Amino acid sequence: MKPVLLLLVSTAWTFTGAQHYYQGLMDYLENRLLAIEDRMQFWHEQSHRYHTELQDFKKLTAETMAGLRSEHGTLSKDLEGAAAQVDRVEREMDYVEIQTSPRACANKADRVVEQEAWGQRESRGEEEDGWEELHSEVSDCVEIISGIRSVKILKRVGSPKGTWTRDPRSSKVYIFNGTSGDIIYQFNSVLDFSRSPGVTGSRQIRLPFDWRGAGSAVYNDYLYYIKQEDEIDLQVVKYDLLGGSVTDVAMFPVESRATVYSLNPETVADLAVDGEGLWLLYATSDSEPNINLAKMDPDTLDIEQIWDTGCPRENAEASFVVCGTVYVVYNTRLASRSRVQCVFDVNDVVISEEAPLLYFPRRYGAHASLKYNPEETQLYGWDDGYQIVYRLTMKRKLLV
Structure with missing residues (x-):
């Protein structure tokens, strides 16, 4: 239990x-x-x-x-x-x-020239006081720019900086894309270039030496361009565009690697063409404040005469030559309206203080190059990749 x-x-x-x-x-x-x-x-x-x-x-x-x-x-x-x-x-x-615009070099004798009365007085043996007859020693051209008649923005091709120009002796147009290279593009006319998509349809020309800067020029089927391989040897190369060969090279010694325009340091020298022939704008050294001008023989590349233009390199963006007169275009580092602020005449007929004022309509930035065509009295400008044509109006130099 x-x-x-x-x-x-x-x-x-x-x-x-x-x-x-x-x-x-x-x-x-x-x-x-x-x-x-x-x-x-x-x-x-x-x-x-x-x-x-x-x-x-x-x-x-x-x-x-x-x-x-x-x-x-x-x-x-x-x-x-x-x-x-x-x-x-x-x-x-x-x-x-x-x-x-102020009148260039006006004095009492100018009125006589403008009224076509100088020949009559000369035939009577009369001579007005204050008249000093000037003989053209370098340029026989008697025209000066009075203004910009019209502006045409053709198209936009390539790099912000470059060069385009037309041969004064033909209708061919040449494109230099950028500030260095060994290839250029050739079109038969401005119309062909304007209609082309980019550089398609052009003839490509390969050069034996690289071109440097935006200072190349074309004249009578010859290309003139700058070649610089070291700091002291500045070479001008003449290239036969029809024959496809270099016909001449001229050495132009400089003291150091200098650029002709402070706003476009890639351009070590600038070749220009007008009705009088071939010109070279350059600076001998970085310490040189002004732009120098040399008259060159287009056949032999010999230097015929050299001038100090008195035009500062500082704030210069481009220049061109018309009838033996250099027009230097200035701007600011913060791009504004380009303007011709300094003029130099090889015959001392026109001076900066009395030359007509010339402003470029504001577009995009600053010109990388400006190339004058004496047959058309037009400028071919390259502005931030845009190809622009400026049609100019001309007038007679008052003391010529």
Whole structure:
């Protein structure tokens, strides 16, 4: 009887302990579920709050963007109006500058020349006081630029800097893309170039030596370009475009590697062509403040005469020669309107202080090159990759 009692007591105790264990486990699980539910409720509240804030932000962003678009449209209209006003003012300035340009070298004798009365007085043996007859020793041309008649932006091809020019003795056009290389592109005419996509359709000419800078020139089916391999040897190369060979090379010693224009340091020297022949603009050294001019024989490349133009290299971007008169074009490092600010005449007929003012209409940046064509009285300009044609108006030098 006693063992049975002990067995019953032991079973009852075991059952009671198991019941307490399972009850504790259930309580634990219930508490964990309640904690998870609380956490989920918290996450739901946070998500709802974030969603509300996001909606408010999207609404505010949409309103702000709408306001910005409205302000951008208004600003665009204001800028278009300002650009139109600037263009109108520049046209008016160009007109006023042309109309009020100072007369070059005017004195009492000028009126006699303009009235075509000088020949009559000379035949009578009369001579007016103050007249000193000047004989042209270098240039026989009697014209000076009086203004820019029109501007035509032909197209945009190639690098920001380069050269394009037309042979005065033919209709062929030559493209020098960049400031160095050994390939140039030839078109039969300006029209062919304007119609071409890029330089497609051109004749590619590979040169035996690289050209340097934007100072090349073409004259009578010959290419004249600058070759410089070290700091002191400046070479002018004459290349036969029809025969495909170098016909002459002239050495032009300089003291150090100098550039003729401070705004275009790639151009170590500039070759120019006018009705009088071939000219070279250069600087002997970096310490030389002014641009020098040399008259060259286009056949032999001999130097015939040299001048100090007195035109500063500082802020110069390009130059060109017309009838033995050098026109140096200046700008600023922050590109603005290009202007002829210094003029040098090899015959001392025209001087800077009395030459007509000449401003170029503002376009893109600064000219990398300006090449004059005496047959057309036009300038071929390269401005930030754009090829531009300036048609010039001319007048007679007053003392010629």
